[in-house]
Amino acid sequence: MDRSNFAIDVPDSLLQRAQRGELRAFEQIYRLFERPVYSLALRLLNDADAAREILHDAMLKLFQRLDQFRGDSPFWGWLRQIALNEALMRLRKDRRIEFDASYDEIETEAPPPWVHADGLVLEQALSRLPALTRSVLWLYHVEGYSHPEIADALGKSVSFSKSQVARGTARLRGFLDSTTESNPCLIANPQPT
Amino acid sequence: MSDRQSATDLNAATVGRALRELPLATPPDGGWDALAASLRAQGLVRDTATVGELPALETVHADASGDPATRRSAAARTRPASPRRGRLWVPAALAAGLALLAIALVPMNRDAVAPPPTTSTGSIAATSGANVPTDSTAELAALRSESGRIEEWLRTLKADETPLDGRSLMAATEIEDMIGLIDLQLAAGSDTGSDTQALWRDRVELLRDLAAVRTTYSLAGTGVAANGYAAAPDTWNTL
Numbered sequence: 503m504d505r506s507n508f509a510i511d512v513p514d515s516l517l518q519r520a521q522r523g524e525l526r527a528f529e530q531i532y533r534l535f536e537r538p539v540y541s542l543a544l545r546l547l548n549d550a551d552a553a554r555e556i557l558h559d560a561m562l563k564l565f566q567r568l569d570q571f572r573g574d575s576p577f578w579g580w581l582r583q584i585a586l587n588e589a590l591m592r593l594r595k596d597r598r599i600e601f602d603a604s605y606d607e608i609e610t611e612a613p614p615p616w617v618h619a620d621g622l623v624l625e626q627a628l629s630r631l632p633a634l635t636r637s638v639l640w641l642y643h644v645e646g647y648s649h650p651e652i653a654d655a656l657g658k659s660v661s662f663s664k665s666q667v668a669r670g671t672a673r674l675r676g677f678l679d680s681t682t683e684s685n686p687c688l689i690a691n692p693q694p695t
Numbered sequence: 696m697s698d699r700q701s702a703t704d705l706n707a708a709t710v711g712r713a714l715r716e717l718p719l720a721t722p723p724d725g726g727w728d729a730l731a732a733s734l735r736a737q738g739l740v741r742d743t744a745t746v747g748e749l750p751a752l753e754t755v756h757a758d759a760s761g762d763p764a765t766r767r768s769a770a771a772r773t774r775p776a777s778p779r780r781g782r783l784w785v786p787a788a789l790a791a792g793l794a795l796l797a798i799a800l801v802p803m804n805r806d807a808v809a810p811p812p813t814t815s816t817g818s819i820a821a822t823s824g825a826n827v828p829t830d831s832t833a834e835l836a837a838l839r840s841e842s843g844r845i846e847e848w849l850r851t852l853k854a855d856e857t858p859l860d861g862r863s864l865m866a867a868t869e870i871e872d873m874i875g876l877i878d879l880q881l882a883a884g885s886d887t888g889s890d891t892q893a894l895w896r897d898r899v900e901l902l903r904d905l906a907a908v909r910t911t912y913s914l915a916g917t918g919v920a921a922n923g924y925a926a927a928p929d930t931w932n933t934l
Contacts, residue, residue: 507719522890523741523883528734532727540722550723557722562733569882621717628714643711671710 506645507538508578517577521568532561535578539585542645546589546637548629556592560585582645590655593633627677631670638666639674738876739883741890831892838895845902849909870905874898 519527543556649663
């Protein structure tokens with residue numbers, strides 16, 4: 503498992519300067535993490551405006567609470583949790599908590615379509631997943647959260663998290679199979695999201 | 696992570712890799728500017744050496760080890776604009792006068808902690824840079840303790856409080872606002888350092904001003920504190 507996009511070490515001296523309220527230190531931390539925070543929010547919410555707001559709110563909350571950070575765990579993990587909480591709060595607020603309740607078992611010897619899929623096509627397929635399913639898939643595969651951690655963050659069961667990973671994977675495969683069959687030139691004709 | 700291994704088949708492994716290889720998204724421009732504005736509005740920025748457009752905040756930083764009176768006035772300048780800002784001098788002058796009166800009327804225990812040298816304005820002078828860290832830590836602890844003690848006494852006084860007159864109420868409100876501003880700065884800063892120490896000194900000074908406003912009014916009206924207790928705690932430390 504690769505490390506999270508957030509796994510960036512922040513020098514203690516930079517943190518101390520930020521804890522003293524130095525604007526330049528704030529900016530340096532912001533620049534380090536703006537893309538991981540924005541990407542996480544964008545993947546979970548599938549909404550660029552909402553992701554921008556999450557980036558702002560999460561960073562503001564981070565700096566408001568910076569004096570509470572004691573260094574017991576990595577700084578990036580703390581920031582990621584703040585960003586995740588903000589994004590999940592937005593999902594709940596927008597009532598976008600739909601998830602995939604169906605599961606079509608796929609048994610095939612063919613290589614999975616994402617092996618050859620273009621990044622843009624994969625992003626588009628990902629955006630078509632229900633918000634909660636997409637969130638679970640992203641947190642599990644990209645951010646490396648365990649099923650118990652995801653279940654805890656979402657207020658769901660561990661089996662729910664596991665089922666969403668399986669169903670999301672199957673659904674993603676279905677989307678990619680159908681899009682590559684029906685439209686082999688997706689980059690030239692991107693689908694609306 | 697056993698749950699990861701058991702759930703990972705060929706598909707899951709490859710989809711995970713494909714997802715991780717997606718490029719990070721780049722947020723639109725202007726995000727930092729908006730955040731910086733929010734940080735300023737909330738008073739979370741205390742060092743603006745790199746942003747010349749914030750002279751008031753810069754002054755707070757520059758005066759970190761200087762005269763608390765200067766720091767206090769600088770801190771007041773960093774507050775978000777409010778309708779009351781223009782009449783700040785009235786309660787400030789009133790509070791200063793009342794504080795002097797309170798000092799004359801109320802006996803204080805000055806032996807508990809030796810007072811540091813004071814400036815010509817009566818404010819507590821900054822701790823000398825030659826002080827060893829343990830002295831700073833002890834003074835910080837003493838300031839916090841004193842702050843808590845005065846607050847506790849004020850709470851006792853408030854429990855059965857007679858109303859203040861208009862001018863005293865205005866002075867008390869202004870002082871409470873200034874204490875709130877200091878609390879905001881303390882919340883945004885670290886637990887140590889000369890900034891923190893100076894802020895705590897200011898806080899104690901303001902609490903004494905607040906106590907003086909309440910006590911003096913009560914003494915003037917009834918001869919006793921509003922709740923009938925002693926007019927001021929007899930164990931105040933002079934730091």
